[in-house]
Amino acid sequence: MSKIWFVKRQECPACASGSFRTIYQCQYDRSPIADYLVDFYSPQGMVEFEYLEGAAYVLSECDVCGLIFQRDIPNDFLMERLYEHWINPQKVFSHHLKNRGLEYYSRHAQEIMHIIAYFRKNPTSLNFLDFGMGWGEWALMAKAFGCNSFGSELSTERIQHAKLNGIRIINWGEIPQYRFDFINTEQVFEHIPEPLQTLRHLSSSLKTDGILKISVPYAPDIEQRLKVMDWKSEIGSKNSLMPVAPLEHINLFRKQSFSKMAIQAGLEELLIPKKIQYQYLTDWGGAKKILKSMLRPFYRNILKKGNYIFFRKCR
Structure with missing residues (x-):
């Protein structure tokens, strides 16, 4: 099973609380998440679904600091595949210079x-x-x-x-x-x-x-965006889900998340x-x-x- 390429986070990564709940879940190789991955990564390079089979995109919310985070995240190997292969550095750099x-x-x-x-x-x-x-x-x-x-x-x-x-x-x-x-x-x-x-x-x-x-990224209305569930919404639009983009934006911070982190640091x-x-x-x-x-x-x-x-x- 391709779940071996993922790490399950057992506590909130911002405040270390073990109290959190699932607010959204979908298999990576099923719609709408699979559709999003194809639309987002194909122009940048590719997406390798063989690493995603059997794994799920699970959004959790911390009961203590309010952090929204992806419970299961890519391990080091899959992270490297994502940022250096799925995302072609030369394509990204050319686009970067142009824009x-x-x-x-x-x-x-x-x-x-x-x-x-x-x-x-x-x-x-x-x-x-x-x-x-x-x-x-x-x-x-x-x-x-x-x-x-x-x-x-x-x-x-x-x-x-x-x-x-x-x-x-x-x-x-x-x-x-x-x-x-x-x-x-x-x-x-x-x-x-x-x-x-x-x-x-x-x-x-x-x-x-x-x-x-x-x-x-800032999205205090993320619950409303998840109700609309428009994965094709443009970045920056009111319904954009880019702040919780699968595999990459694995943490969505609230103000109280930062406050608790800052105290401990x-x-x-x-x-x-x-x-x-x-x-x-x-x-x-x-x-x-x-x-x-x-x-x-x-x-x-x-x-x-x-x-x-x-x-x-x-x-």
């Missing part, structure tokens, strides 16, 4: 300026780590601002690309040997099998008062002052974008909407 315009890089620059301004230090004195760096654009942007920029990644092709662009690469075991002012995790924690242990590991490499950023939430956010706005390309940029600090600092959170090391 990343000035606005994409401008957002990186704006965020990095916010962080440097918060520390009030010369950029050359700051150590930044991009954990799960992908193709390394964020790390490269931090390097361009003068920061000591490091990257960490599992994909061999992405690592080689980053090295060619002068990014210093460190592996998982080397991380605690360093002391970072800032660690960036952009669209990473939703993919991680053990997010609490990962957060602790990263926290151990932060300087006192160092900062770690987590940005992950010796971290506390930090708000970048609105003054700094407004001072380094970069997108003035039209009325709608200006309005969105002006409202974003209020949305994040006052309403605390979205899963875009900064944490400071407090012990």
Whole structure:
């Protein structure tokens, strides 16, 4: 049975509670999940159903912290098949280059300026780590601002690309040997099998008062989306199920999930002052974008909407 390629999580990966319940379940080789996998992975490379036969997509909800998580997740072998074979790195990179315009890089620059301004230090004195760096654009942007920029990644092709662009690469075991002012995790924690242990590991490499950023998909209305059950809904639409994408987005965080994780990792939430956010706005390309940029600090600092959170090391 192909279930041997999966690992069953016995407790909530965010708060370690053993109290959780199943909210949705479907075999991977049956509709609608099988249809979704074909539609999603075929344009990127392929899908190998021989590794999925007999296995099920099981969504669970933690009774303590509210985390939505996939109970059965790919083991290391299947993860490698998924990210390096089902998803063809060259196809993805070509698409990546074609669709990343000035606005994409401008957002990186704006965020990095916010962080440097918060520390009030010369950029050359700051150590930044991009954990799960992908193709390394964020790390490269931090390097361009003068920061000591490091990257960490599992994909061999992405690592080689980053090295060619002068990014210093460190592996998982080397991380605690360093002391970072800032660690960036952009669209990473939703993919991680053990997010609490990962957060602790990263926290151990932060300087006192160092900062770690987590940005992950946000779907407070996921129960309603699951009722509609439209796996063909476009990413970003109100019915999109991408936040719980089978095999990849194995964790969907709630605010209380992060709160409990942060306490156990010796971290506390930090708000970048609105003054700094407004001072380094970069997108003035039209009325709608200006309005969105002006409202974003209020949305994040006052309403605390979205899963875009900064944490400071407090012990």
